[in-house]
Amino acid sequence: xxxxxxxxxxxxxxxxxxxxxxxxxxxxxxxxxxxxxxxxxxxxxxxxxxxxxxxxxxxxxxxxxxxxxxxxxxxxxxxxxxxxxxxxxxxxxxxxxxxxxxxxxxx
Numbered sequence: 001x002x003x004x005x006x007x008x009x010x011x012x013x014x015x016x017x018x019x020x021x022x023x024x025x026x027x028x029x030x031x032x033x034x035x036x037x038x039x040x041x042x043x044x045x046x047x048x049x050x051x052x053x054x055x056x057x058x059x060x061x062x063x064x065x066x067x068x069x070x071x072x073x074x075x076x077x078x079x080x081x082x083x084x085x086x087x088x089x090x091x092x093x094x095x096x097x098x099x100x101x102x103x104x105x106x107x
Contacts, residue, residue: 003052004040007060011041014064024063025056032056 011021018034025032039050066072 003057027063030059
């Protein structure tokens with residue numbers, strides 16, 4: 001199944017018009033015209049057919065999430081709940097080092 005097929009099926013399943021898809025892509029700051037969009041929905045043997053790239057489909061899916069769920073709420077910074085050194089990354093220290101058993105020294 002190609003990206004074009006997925007795009008077509010999502011368009012039909014959500015009953016989206018070209019203007020709706022342009023608006024959905026605008027939600028993720030991706031600009032596309034209606035004529036560029038219609039090239040994705042043509043038959044493969046049509047001379048103006050264009051393959052839908054991964055970037056366009058990814059941006060459409062991200063925009064569709066925002067369109068259906070709404071924008072992601074912003075996280076509030078609660079400085080009271082966090083200790084003062086919470087922004088500093090902790091250094092990694094292994095607890096123990098394990099040695100592989102030597103096959104020659106079996107007990």
